[in-house]
Amino acid sequence: MTAEPAAPQPRSGKTVRLPRTARRFQLLGAAREVFVAQGYHAAAMDEIAERAGVSKPVLYQHFPGKLELYLALLDEQAHSLVSSVRRALASTTDNHARIARSIAAYFDFVNDPSGAYQLVLESDLRSEPAVRKRVENSFTECVNAIAGVIAADTGIAPGEAELLAVGLVGLAETGARWWLVTGGAVPKERAVASMVELAWRGLAGYPRRNADSAGQEPSPGTADTAVTRHGPVDI
Amino acid sequence: MTAEPAAPQPRSGKTVRLPRTARRFQLLGAAREVFVAQGYHAAAMDEIAERAGVSKPVLYQHFPGKLELYLALLDEQAHSLVSSVRRALASTTDNHARIARSIAAYFDFVNDPSGAYQLVLESDLRSEPAVRKRVENSFTECVNAIAGVIAADTGIAPGEAELLAVGLVGLAETGARWWLVTGGAVPKERAVASMVELAWRGLAGYPRRNADSAGQEPSPGTADTAVTRHGPVDI
DNA sequence: TCTGGATGCCGATCTTGACTTCCACTGGCG
């Protein structure tokens, strides 16, 4: 999914000639590194070109400008996140597992070694309408996907389901980012399990349209058993 | 809390002379408007000065530079948010009310007509370490405040409580911002109540150290009654 | 193998926009 430049800088004298497609792919990789490390504004086209081992005009032969280059990367990551969440929801009909896998999807998205999640979740440049539109769209699509499942499987009104989905996405997003900045102080599975527990307890309290016993919570046990009651979360 | 310039532009010929404190206060107000409307990068010192009805050198006599001006506003808002959350937690010992008021605090923070919440929650310029530090600090302080309450009132380990607090903050933050962009399609109280419901159900499942009945959830009713069972949320 | 065209690439430069500062002016105050 993420373009990896063959070598950071083939600085040995001259630049090798590359076919157009390959060069574009490499430029995207270099741009991703710089944008992630510096943010949009601090990133310089000079540095992107240098990182790719080419000169600036080459960059402008592949992309009309800095913004378009950024948007290409943003689209790439936004689609990646949305499709991950959709896959998580479609991978099972067990709603607890759906939540667990969706939250895990956020953690995995954030955990990508390239750090490209920042383009979607921590973008500067929300002042730019095109960027704002894409960020909000990806968020909304995730919300709608989750809200759809909630509304379909419970008697909750669509508007209410949407609100809950927003809360869940916020929980997953923030939890994932927090877990990342702590640098793995707690294992990922543990953090995911906590978020799932928090989320599921909330969802489980609502009545289910198909009245099976899963929606009915027994009185809570001890803290330890409560946290691990559903067992470890598998991807 | 937010400085309101007496008039956007006292464009009547000459600028009135103001005592230093008042001038600074007015400059902060003008700067807040411009930074909120345009973001840090798109904002121009020219426009801030013009908005305040003074010339640029005056601006630089009160603030060393654009960054310091921005940081002053950022501090202002970050402290506002943190103290609101702290106040909400300290205003009662009823944990359900604590959650409700804390979440409401996020909604109120976001709902400020000045839109200054953007400085904390949607700042471009996270690439700047000073900014990142302040944003993360305010987040962490909110998390710690909530985690402290959780850990104190339950048997949950501090690390686990911190994770839950992160989830709650993310839920509140994202919910509030979502509610704002929808432009009041649903009433604020309704949105807050949904977030509270989602959050509380999760928290309520955990055992309470002081075993009073508030932590024990009865079996859920219908969707409508479930949402409003706790009654409307008062500030 | 030779050749003409096309493609890829670069050094150097232009241009813009925004932060910052210099110097003269003005109006109140001792």
Next chain:
DNA sequence: CGCCAGTGGAAGTCAAGATCGGCATCCAGA
């Protein structure tokens, strides 16, 4: 009446996005 803090117009400085003309490299066809 003279001082001076506050003020403004305008210029300085600089970083960074965008571009122009020319050189090098590769490939198809005779």
